[in-house]
Amino acid sequence: MSTTTNETSSWYAASAIPGEARPRLTFDLDVEVCVVGGGIAGLTVAIEAAKRGASVAVLESRQLAWSASGYNIGTVTPGFGGEVTDLIARVGHDHARELWGLTQLGADHVRALASEMQGTALTEGVLEVSNTDNGDQLVGRLQLLGESFGADVEGWQVERVRETLKTNRYFHAVHYPKAFHLHALNYARGLALLAERAGVRIFEETPVVSIDPGGVRKRIITPAARMRAYSIVLAGNVHLGTLFPRLARTLLPVWRYAAVTEPLGERLAAAIAYPGAISESSGIDHYRIVDGDRLMWAGPVTTWNGNPRRFASHVERHIHAVFPQLGKVKVADMFSGVTGETVHGMPQIGQLRRGLWVASGFGRQGLSTSAMAAQVVASGMLGGDDRWRLFQPFELVWAGGPAGRVAAQAVYTWSRGQAAAAGVLARYRERAGIRERQREARLAAANQAVRAMQASGQGPRPRPPGAP
Numbered sequence: 001m002s003t004t005t006n007e008t009s010s011w012y013a014a015s016a017i018p019g020e021a022r023p024r025l026t027f028d029l030d031v032e033v034c035v036v037g038g039g040i041a042g043l044t045v046a047i048e049a050a051k052r053g054a055s056v057a058v059l060e061s062r063q064l065a066w067s068a069s070g071y072n073i074g075t076v077t078p079g080f081g082g083e084v085t086d087l088i089a090r091v092g093h094d095h096a097r098e099l100w101g102l103t104q105l106g107a108d109h110v111r112a113l114a115s116e117m118q119g120t121a122l123t124e125g126v127l128e129v130s131n132t133d134n135g136d137q138l139v140g141r142l143q144l145l146g147e148s149f150g151a152d153v154e155g156w157q158v159e160r161v162r163e164t165l166k167t168n169r170y171f172h173a174v175h176y177p178k179a180f181h182l183h184a185l186n187y188a189r190g191l192a193l194l195a196e197r198a199g200v201r202i203f204e205e206t207p208v209v210s211i212d213p214g215g216v217r218k219r220i221i222t223p224a225a226r227m228r229a230y231s232i233v234l235a236g237n238v239h240l241g242t243l244f245p246r247l248a249r250t251l252l253p254v255w256r257y258a259a260v261t262e263p264l265g266e267r268l269a270a271a272i273a274y275p276g277a278i279s280e281s282s283g284i285d286h287y288r289i290v291d292g293d294r295l296m297w298a299g300p301v302t303t304w305n306g307n308p309r310r311f312a313s314h315v316e317r318h319i320h321a322v323f324p325q326l327g328k329v330k331v332a333d334m335f336s337g338v339t340g341e342t343v344h345g346m347p348q349i350g351q352l353r354r355g356l357w358v359a360s361g362f363g364r365q366g367l368s369t370s371a372m373a374a375q376v377v378a379s380g381m382l383g384g385d386d387r388w389r390l391f392q393p394f395e396l397v398w399a400g401g402p403a404g405r406v407a408a409q410a411v412y413t414w415s416r417g418q419a420a421a422a423g424v425l426a427r428y429r430e431r432a433g434i435r436e437r438q439r440e441a442r443l444a445a446a447n448q449a450v451r452a453m454q455a456s457g458q459g460p461r462p463r464p465p466g467a468p
């Protein structure tokens, strides 16, 4: 499987703080903790382990954050990628509440880390908008998240949503006032700097080709050097491949594509009066304003590695459908990254065997959950904290191999179609409702006019009951 990002984003290249190159590992090294993978998960685990006093090294096969970690939309919300009701159905209410609470800690942790960095452009608020008129569901979700889980959420009625986002495609919304978005690549680069400040040694262009996890001192083999460590953390996401096939087989690679539009001028502020990130209830499209008058929009997903440019027209069409008043929108930049999805939709967090840990499979919601994983894994590894056991019900389940990918693509296409159809139906119902109310108003006005004429003796007299 090739997991190469097809293009480097010109928007990220222009807006990011310059990245530093780190050396290859060319000499043998002994550390307490070896982290495999230099994405946001690996870097955050490394920071947390170093802060707890361990000597730590990160080995990255290419460059830090070259994949999804550096090229995403940067929305930080609590929760997992899947539906909270599914989570409750699987582990029960109290367990689900604890897990959800951990993701809130993860989001808070991202905020704290970002406050020590340059260029993260942290901006408050995430609005989860519904494509359908599901007011009852919204109330249920709000009660669950707000009252039961203690989350900071508020419900927005249709009128408020449409005052804020000038489109009839959206109905209600759940607002997360304390969620936020940030510059993803600067966050990842900032993590690397914080890690080094905490004493972590980082090596790029250093693929781990094999590990021997037996014994107290585990052996890690790279092309030019060997390492020994008491603990290894596998944070390689779908790129881990043959290093640990058992783990690789449990992740379905899903490529996500995102666009940055050409500047849209004042038209954009007239259409979107919200500085936070917006996420559609279909669970796929999410977007936000960047540079004051451009849209950064993530939408298409595939289970194969496509050329991002091929999806530009798809994004342009979707933006036009939601905000037709923007006129012709042109995409200036496309980028992609691959996420690892598990069958149960939950990340892989925990200890696989003594001293061999995993922090992977964060799917489309990796910012808060990787920060949470970092704390849970580091404190489990070094502090005797066993919160990682909360993730034990989500065992490593085979993701179906190539057939699984075909099936998943069909499901994505189908659910997108379903969401679109539900949206069309909701808008049809809304228009029909408006027409019905207009008809009733016309009828009432006509009746009132007739009654007024009758009262003044000008109109037709009311017929006596039973008259032919």
Ligand SMILES: Cc1cc2nc3c(=O)[nH]c(=O)nc-3n(C[C@H](O)[C@H](O)[C@H](O)COP(=O)(O)OP(=O)(O)OC[C@H]3O[C@@H](n4cnc5c(N)ncnc54)[C@H](O)[C@@H]3O)c2cc1C
Pocket (backbone or CB within 6 Å): 036, 037, 038, 039, 040, 041, 042, 059, 060, 061, 062, 063, 064, 065, 066, 067, 068, 069, 070, 071, 072, 073, 074, 075, 076, 077, 206, 207, 208, 209, 235, 236, 237, 238, 239, 240, 241, 243, 255, 256, 257, 258, 286, 298, 335, 336, 337, 338, 339, 359, 360, 361, 362, 363, 364, 365, 366, 367, 368, 370
């Ligand atoms: C377009 C897009 C939009 C997204 N939007 C959001 C969003 O708004 N909010 C959000 O929370 N999440 C979002 N995500 C998801 C998020 O980006 C990911 O969940 C997260 O980046 C995963 O981080 P990671 O460190 O686990 O994996 P990765 O970023 O894939 O990093 C894994 C690293 O491990 C390295 N590696 C693997 N094997 C080895 C080895 N053997 N030796 C050495 N190194 C190895 C790889 O080279 C890679 O650098 C989005 C993703 C995409 C693609």
